[in-house]
Amino acid sequence: MEYIYGTWHWAISGFLIGLTMLILTYFGKSFGMSSNLRTMCTMAGAGKFSDFFKFDWREQKWSLAVVLGAFVGGFIAFYFLSNGTGVNINPDTVSQLQTLGIDAPKGKLMPDAIFSMETLKTPKGFAILLIGGLLIGFGTRYAGGCTSGHAISGLSNLQLPSLVAVVGFFIGGLAMAHFILPLIFKTA
């Protein structure tokens, strides 16, 4: 049962993610998570301020159903299909994180240094989460997709724009992981 309760192998995980995309294609839809953020803005009345949000959100109900399912799936996987043995990252990564004052996983999905309620209550902790979100929301809409829409869906349809977007993901991601994170977390 370790196969289920521990970390799923990358080959199985990757296959099942590819399958998710193909299932949605079979249902006549496209795989993309970030468009739900736009739909939610429209539902909140953003159409009054920008034409970008003027569309009938009811046509996107199917996608909101996927996201609601993903939320439930996260709950099921975390509370019923895990035994706390996962997230065994490279020991070098762990010691590197230690120098930044970021706690080791020890089975956790997310570090307390960024995601605990105590961190959230500090101005710096709150700002990191909010700015991270702003970049994700603005960046994905500007690029017209995220990991699901470009890296999986777009690339598997051999789309050149998606390749450019994925190169962008890595420019930004590498800059953050190698240069900016150390500046933010450097213990003075």
Add this chain to the structure above:
Amino acid sequence: MKLARFFLTGIFFGIVLTKAEAVSWYRIYEMFQFQSFHMYGIIGTALFTGVVGNQIIKKFKIKDYNGYSIHIIEKERGFWRYIIGGSLFGLGWALVGSCPGPIFILLGTGTYAIAVVLIGALLGTYIYGLLKDKLPH
């Protein structure tokens, strides 16, 4: 119920991404440090599955669930929107370790602080909507 199949697909996706640990901040950090093959293996296998699947769909002209022929939408041409937008998303991805799908999945795993990321992401999307016509695409 018409939405049930989408809801079930979402549950499947949420379980897979959580168990793959693709929702984990640590896995994203490790990936950008090139210290593990895990995330590259996942993305590579997903891509391989997708490419093969799409080719099968095209070659055998497979019909969708409703009996219509499948048209996979081509992405709009452009350069600046993809490279700039992509880089901005990459910065956020590596900072808080989540892409839009995992934001919702992580809420389900009880990572409540991710709600702040969600609020930021909604604000960011809204700001893009306001600035859209002024940006190079």
